[in-house]
Amino acid sequence: MRARRPPLKTIGSDPDYRFTLANERTFLAWVRTGLALLAGAVALVSLVHDFGPRPLRLSITVLLLALSLTVTVGAYVRWDRTERALRENRSLPTDPLPRIMVAGVAIVIVAAAVLVFLAEATT
Template sequence: MSPRKPPIHTVGSDPDYRFTLANERTFLAWLRTGLALLAGAVALAGLIHDFGPRALRVVITVLLLALSLVVTIGAYVRWDRAERALRENRSLPTDPLPRLIAIGIAVITAVAAALIFFAEIGG
């Protein structure tokens, strides 16, 4: 088991407040993205019942829910890592979250395109 990280306010020194606020705004933007993905999943699962094969709707819903969870958890991890780097006057760490969200949305778009295609062929 890895040792627990010390509380953020005990690490390093206070950075310029503008950087802390910018980091917070980025965190909130990632949370909005996670909420938007969740809203899409809820809408697809609860509001659209006659659009394409059910299996594809379920696949898209599950992908949206999984991506929402990854983005939401990743947002906090990203914020924490950036805040600690700012407080310790280190370079900001690289982050896989933007790549994950881009790949996830590309996959969801491809499955949604298939859903639309099958809905048009079947209807």
Template sequence: MPPSTPPTDRRRFPRWVYRHGQEPDSRFTLANERTFLAWVRTALALVAAGVALEALALPLEPRLRLAASVLLLVLALVLPVAVWVRWGQTERAMRTGDPLPSAWISGLLAGGLLVVTALVLLALLVGP
């Protein structure tokens, strides 16, 4: 263990984050955690939207509606894992003084929602 790491860090999880560098300003750590929780909240909204789209049986072409619903649920499944990894990368970067990781998750979400919107629009135009 590096000498700059307090002994209490050995018990913190995940070790791949906390075994490196020094403790950053707690305001930055808490901001990183709030960002993580906001992404989790977004994932919950995606679950709600995916379930609602199919459960409400809106007058849309059924296969396109199902495809949009499944894509929303897949995004909701992938998002928490991706943001947990990004949380750890950001925390580790703050601890070591390295540059922060890129915001690729935003692009993933934007691309997924673009496809979902196109599917729903197409389903509206085609009709049931």
């Protein structure tokens, strides 16, 4: 079992408040991205009923929901790791979240393009 991490206030020293606020703004931007992905999934499943094959629409919806959850949880993990690095005056950690986001959105774009093509081919 992994040891529990100490609370932020107990490690290192308080960084310059501007860096903490910038880290918080980045966190909130990732959360907004997760909410936008969630909104896209809800719109696709509830507003677009006759657009392409249902299994493909549901696949895109599931992918959007998974990506939304990944981005939202990843935002917190990223914020925490960055805040700890700032408090301990270490280099900022590398983060896989942007790569995950780009890969997920690229897959959604390709699937949506297929959906559009199939919808146009059947009309």
